Amino acid sequence: MHPNPTFRKIPAERNLEFARARGFGVLSVNGADGPVMAHVPFLLSADGSHADLHLARSNAIFAAGLPARAVLAVVGPDAYVSPDWYGVTDQVPTWNYIAVHLRGELVTMPPDALEPHVNALSDEFEARLAPKPVWKSSKMTEGVMERMMRMILPVRLKITAVEGTWKLNQNKTAEARNGVISAFEAQGGAATEIARAMRDLSDL
Numbered sequence: 001m002h003p004n005p006t007f008r009k010i011p012a013e014r015n016l017e018f019a020r021a022r023g024f025g026v027l028s029v030n031g032a033d034g035p036v037m038a039h040v041p042f043l044l045s046a047d048g049s050h051a052d053l054h055l056a057r058s059n060a061i062f063a064a065g066l067p068a069r070a071v072l073a074v075v076g077p078d079a080y081v082s083p084d085w086y087g088v089t090d091q092v093p094t095w096n097y098i099a100v101h102l103r104g105e106l107v108t109m110p111p112d113a114l115e116p117h118v119n120a121l122s123d124e125f126e127a128r129l130a131p132k133p134v135w136k137s138s139k140m141t142e143g144v145m146e147r148m149m150r151m152i153l154p155v156r157l158k159i160t161a162v163e164g165t166w167k168l169n170q171n172k173t174a175e176a177r178n179g180v181i182s183a184f185e186a187q188g189g190a191a192t193e194i195a196r197a198m199r200d201l202s203d204l
Contacts, residue, residue, distance in 0.1 A: 025075070040054075
């Protein structure tokens with residue numbers, strides 16, 4: 001997380017809302033030889049107290065031993081900022097981005113939690129594709145889903161801390177910020193998402 005408190009004033013509720021909407025992040029624990037990471041989809045509980053996910057049985061995170069202290073890093077759009085866009089002198093290049101870290105204890109879940117979890121996970125992300133009909137595991141050939149699920153295990157991150165960095169030029173004047181926003185909007189792509197976040201942030 002960026003140490004400047006200017007970029008860390010977003011309320012926990014909004015950080016959780018961002019993480020829930022993304023639903024994908026990098027899970028990390030300390031292993032014997034250093035950090036061990038996995039890129040995972042997840043479901044964040046309604047109250048933000050935990051995130052449920054699953055890992056392949058062969059994932060090195062299990063070898064590190066559970067329960068374990070862990071962090072789930074959820075990253076949003078990012079974009080390079082040119083000093084020329086501020087419209088003022090003596091500026092340096094930087095990078096704007098949004099990132100939320102969910103910290104807590106990673107624990108295994110009982111085996112019978114796996115099927116409800118994977119069904120809830122697919123239901124959540126299938127619903128975002130509306131009006132496409134929601135895919136259901138019942139569409140699979142009998143026995144195939146069961147064989148695949150034997151290769152994964154459900155785990156839960158019990159969240160104890162929520163940390164967010166929204167580095168969106170809050171330390172610049174409104175005029176300088178508007179210059180960056182205009183440049184981002186002209187670029188398109190992820191830069192447009194950052195521009196939108198910068199505009200939304202000005203309403204806080």
